[in-house]
Amino acid sequence: MTSFLRPGQQSASAFGLAFDVDRDAGGAGAAPVFNKNERLAISEQRRRLPIYAHRTELLYLVEGHATTVVVGETGSGKTTQVPQYLHEAGWTQGGKLVACTQPRRVAAMTVASRVAEEMGCRLGQDVGYSIRFEDVSTPGVTRVRFCTDGVLLREMMDDPLLLKYSCVMVDEAHERSLATDVLLGLLKKIQRRRPDLRVIISSSTIEAEKMARFFDTSNVRRPRAHAEGVQQGAAPSRSPALLSVEGRTHNVQVHYLEAPASDYIQAAVETAVNIHREDLPGDILIFLTGQDECEAAVKLLDEEGRRLQRSRLKLRMQAVALYAGLPAAHQLGVFEPAPRGVRKVVVATNIAETSVTLEGTVYVIDSCFAKQRCYNPLTGLESLLIAPISKASAAQRAGRAGRVRPGHCLRLCTEGDFEQKLPATTVPEMQRSDLSGTVLQLKSLGIDNIMHFEWLAPPPAEASGWLGGWLGGRAGRRGGGVVTMIRALESLHALGALDGDARLARPLGAQMADLPLDPVLARMLLAAGQMGCTAKVLTVVAMLSVQSVWAPGGRRGVDEAKARFAVAEGDLVTYLNVWRGWEESGRSKKWAIENHVMHRSMLRAADIRNQLQAHLRRQGIKQASALEGATSFDHDEELETVRKALAAGMFINAAKLTEELTVKLSDQADTGASVYRLVRSAGGSAAAVKLRIHHSSVLFRCRPQWVCFYAAEQNDSGWYEMRDVLAIESGWLTELAGHVYKMVPLNPQMRR
Ligand code: CDP
Numbered sequence: 001m002t003s004f005l006r007p008g009q010q011s012a013s014a015f016g017l018a019f020d021v022d023r024d025a026g027g028a029g030a031a032p033v034f035n036k037n038e039r040l041a042i043s044e045q046r047r048r049l050p051i052y053a054h055r056t057e058l059l060y061l062v063e064g065h066a067t068t069v070v071v072g073e074t075g076s077g078k079t080t081q082v083p084q085y086l087h088e089a090g091w092t093q094g095g096k097l098v099a100c101t102q103p104r105r106v107a108a109m110t111v112a113s114r115v116a117e118e119m120g121c122r123l124g125q126d127v128g129y130s131i132r133f134e135d136v137s138t139p140g141v142t143r144v145r146f147c148t149d150g151v152l153l154r155e156m157m158d159d160p161l162l163l164k165y166s167c168v169m170v171d172e173a174h175e176r177s178l179a180t181d182v183l184l185g186l187l188k189k190i191q192r193r194r195p196d197l198r199v200i201i202s203s204s205t206i207e208a209e210k211m212a213r214f215f216d217t218s219n220v221r222r223p224r225a226h227a228e229g230v231q232q233g234a235a236p237s238r239s240p241a242l243l244s245v246e247g248r249t250h251n252v253q254v255h256y257l258e259a260p261a262s263d264y265i266q267a268a269v270e271t272a273v274n275i276h277r278e279d280l281p282g283d284i285l286i287f288l289t290g291q292d293e294c295e296a297a298v299k300l301l302d303e304e305g306r307r308l309q310r311s312r313l314k315l316r317m318q319a320v321a322l323y324a325g326l327p328a329a330h331q332l333g334v335f336e337p338a339p340r341g342v343r344k345v346v347v348a349t350n351i352a353e354t355s356v357t358l359e360g361t362v363y364v365i366d367s368c369f370a371k372q373r374c375y376n377p378l379t380g381l382e383s384l385l386i387a388p389i390s391k392a393s394a395a396q397r398a399g400r401a402g403r404v405r406p407g408h409c410l411r412l413c414t415e416g417d418f419e420q421k422l423p424a425t426t427v428p429e430m431q432r433s434d435l436s437g438t439v440l441q442l443k444s445l446g447i448d449n450i451m452h453f454e455w456l457a458p459p460p461a462e463a464s465g466w467l468g469g470w471l472g473g474r475a476g477r478r479g480g481g482v483v484t485m486i487r488a489l490e491s492l493h494a495l496g497a498l499d500g501d502a503r504l505a506r507p508l509g510a511q512m513a514d515l516p517l518d519p520v521l522a523r524m525l526l527a528a529g530q531m532g533c534t535a536k537v538l539t540v541v542a543m544l545s546v547q548s549v550w551a552p553g554g555r556r557g558v559d560e561a562k563a564r565f566a567v568a569e570g571d572l573v574t575y576l577n578v579w580r581g582w583e584e585s586g587r588s589k590k591w592a593i594e595n596h597v598m599h600r601s602m603l604r605a606a607d608i609r610n611q612l613q614a615h616l617r618r619q620g621i622k623q624a625s626a627l628e629g630a631t632s633f634d635h636d637e638e639l640e641t642v643r644k645a646l647a648a649g650m651f652i653n654a655a656k657l658t659e660e661l662t663v664k665l666s667d668q669a670d671t672g673a674s675v676y677r678l679v680r681s682a683g684g685s686a687a688a689v690k691l692r693i694h695h696s697s698v699l700f701r702c703r704p705q706w707v708c709f710y711a712a713e714q715n716d717s718g719w720y721e722m723r724d725v726l727a728i729e730s731g732w733l734t735e736l737a738g739h740v741y742k743m744v745p746l747n748p749q750m751r752r
């Protein structure tokens, strides 16, 4: 039984829910309650937001300052109101646009749709959004545009000074996503050339000073010649203004577990079911770490819901998952209010952590974990790691319960663990990522001296946080940041994107930068163009761009389904078989369910595939010959060509089987897993890395001698587990990447 302590109390109730609940949810509290029945007129809702009192002041500051930093608690109206104020005040006249960037797609979509509603227009007209692979805006009509930070960066490739925009609001800047950090550096550069551009940054209190200092250029001489197309006029002050808005927070009561839970998925489901069984009103939002967990929890909740239907509860429970790999339309569907008589339980990853409002939410159940990117520049491996979130993230998650009414946040850990084990803030993504994609983008924007690029905070001088444990003192004082940058330059050079002088190689590097993909996938596609197998590689790349192809469920069911498609060449070729099956079924949902394939992932992959195809067409890259099928192979040579094209992107992550065995794994009693080692490591840290094939791979029980892998996950014991594995032949490495592998002596553990 999952028991929570009442704040300030020692014991839990028999139901495991010991806190005082407001049975008339949302009824208490002085703040206005907007429920469906007694909805205030939208204009009245807008006037009641705390930021409304600062409207004039904000516009005055923006007028007079190149940069304005807005600080305000969640719910004060920053995201939805500031872009509208700017629009109303005339910043979108003369054909200019106001942009508001979000670190996450789902935030950009839902906020845009809310603002369109507030402005009384259709989404995609005056108000639109733009996310990778999807643009819902109308050129010449759209005035306010919500987009992901990554999309705005991409736009700079065509419009380096962002001349289309009069104002750019960088929202949730304190989240410090990699793209936000790059964007901040570039905006600062643009400001030197465009005094007419206004930058508005919304940030938490802790980071606000840092942001303001970063943008303060009052002591820097401005270049005399301004760029073409830039309006001249009275220059605004180059010292940033700071505006602080008091929040209107509804009270969110936080509860902790009495004793640690051994399985947070189980605990989350149990807690939700307890709330439901108590017949307490209000929707529930659960935070887990990834797609698999979300889908598994939804399945469990559905089962419980069916069981409970016989008891006479007022509400019916309906569980839905929300994660990045879902098609956009599905994500938006999650935000629809629950029908009468239904309690919605949304099971989300951290994509629902900031910016979004799930209106009926009264309870947040927080696992306090997230899948986080982790990069070790010494081994050159980026991996995903399930790690405790920061206290700052936990506060954001709790805030999702207090958006429109008072709520509760139930954290699935003890208060002691929360205080002691969770770091105060999240390490900026830039400091724990492979920077090759970023460096490629900067290079393609003509920023050649990337070592001198102005970052809000430079790549870590020393590895920080939990990454520090990995690196120990090894990165030395010279700095992990330098190592990370050098690593990025090296791998871009290996991929052929940079020439010997670390300049953008033409045309290959420019073409790679132009594709909205990471350099590895971009390289695969371009290699396929040269080798004449674009159609198939497009399919693989699209499938790799969605999180998970297989439906959750008992391992056996999925394994059996996989066996129907699996081939000895590995996961990537297996995906082609899945795609063919799905296509031949007429993209049937029934087919997907029967084959344990996630229909929604397939839809998204199809979407991505179309978009990428359009990109290639625009770039003039040779498309498949009429004879090439999208999946079926006419002869073995064709299969080999496809594998080679894939390997041409992934060769850096090549690994070779060794004779070693790991200790027995608990879940497969009879075998130890085979150990692989990176081929590229000529001694050093990379040589020490031990890898094994992840159990989700179709090659898990095979032991191919040589493999390439697209992604790795690190488990608790520090092991790297390879996902999306392709079996290769050793000769290909020297054939495709002789410049990398010719020179490298075999790592001693590999000699036999
Ligand atoms: O950005 P910030 O957290 O300051 O607030 P916001 O996203 O602009 O939202 C302000 C308020 O608008 C929320 O607290 C909700 O009351 C309301 N809102 C809503 O009801 N539905 C949405 N989709 C978005 C916002």
Ligand code: MG
Binding pocket: 075, 078, 079, 080, 171, 355
């Ligand atoms: Mg916001």
